[in-house]
Amino acid sequence: MSEPVAPTPEDEWTAAHCRVLQRLFASCGGAGATAAEEGRVDDALVLTSLAGQFAWHAELLFDLLPTRAGTDAAALVARRRPGADDALDALDELARDEGAGAACVALARVVMPRLHAGVASASADVDARLDGPRARALTLIARDLRDALEAVETVAEAALCVEGALESLSARCVVVERALVAAGVERGFVAVR
Numbered sequence: 001m002s003e004p005v006a007p008t009p010e011d012e013w014t015a016a017h018c019r020v021l022q023r024l025f026a027s028c029g030g031a032g033a034t035a036a037e038e039g040r041v042d043d044a045l046v047l048t049s050l051a052g053q054f055a056w057h058a059e060l061l062f063d064l065l066p067t068r069a070g071t072d073a074a075a076l077v078a079r080r081r082p083g084a085d086d087a088l089d090a091l092d093e094l095a096r097d098e099g100a101g102a103a104c105v106a107l108a109r110v111v112m113p114r115l116h117a118g119v120a121s122a123s124a125d126v127d128a129r130l131d132g133p134r135a136r137a138l139t140l141i142a143r144d145l146r147d148a149l150e151a152v153e154t155v156a157e158a159a160l161c162v163e164g165a166l167e168s169l170s171a172r173c174v175v176v177e178r179a180l181v182a183a184g185v186e187r188g189f190v191a192v193r
Contacts, residue, residue, distance in 0.1 A: 005070045013122060014061050015076040016084065016190040020115065021058035022077070023088045025051050027095065027103070035100035043100035046155045050107070053144050060137040083183025084190045087111070090176045098172065101159030105169045108149060108156035110176045111189070116145040118188020 007015070032047030065073035091111060095103035119142045128135035160166050185191045 007066070007071065007076055011066055011076065013190070014064050015073070016081045017118070018058050018061040018065070018077045019081060020084050020088065020189055021054045021061065025054040025058060027088065027092050028054060031095040031100045031103045040100055043104060043155055046104060046151050047100055050148055050152065053148060057141045057144065060141065064134055064137060081190050083180045083185045086179035086183065087176045090179055094172050094176070098169065101155060102169050102172065104152050104155040105159050106173050106176050108152040109173050112145055112149050112152060114180065114189045116142060116149070118190065119145060121187060
């Protein structure tokens with residue numbers, strides 16, 4: 001019987017981001033479905049498109065996790081991550097309380113920029129000659145996040161134009177950000193690496 005293999009910091013980072021992306025898939029998919037039911041077509045299109053991207057990104061990262069004997073990739077992904085899960089809980093609460101447009105504000109102003117920064121940083125640390133699959137996956141994810149941010153920003157700006165929204169939604173975005181900062185996340189979305 002072999003001893004369980006401890007995950008490397010790279011494995012921890014990958015699993016944590018896989019979890020974050022899976023949660024974002026569920027959050028955006030749920031908020032997008034609600035927006036569609038309410039007739040908020042622009043919000044629904046942006047959020048459901050994002051949900052699809054996040055699901056694909058999560059699959060890309062999951063495929064990078066180790067398959068060594070004694071390593072349970074699914075269990076590694078399933079572990080709750082302080083800060084990241086708290087921030088995503090706050091995002092879900094915001095979407096539930098304030099609607100899809102408000103969720104887009106938090107996505108555009110906190111979640112996606114931080115996620116992009118973390119992925120871009122990890123991508124810069126990978127030598128494509130030594131780990132081509134990881135380099136390609138991180139490059140694709142970083143590019144998609146950057147491009148998707150433009151679409152989310154358009155919906156976020158519209159949500160902020162509603163009277164009183166700037167103050168209330170800004171305060172709610174701080175709650176999402178505070179969860180990350182309180183967990184010691186200096187850059188990106190998870191305090192791993």
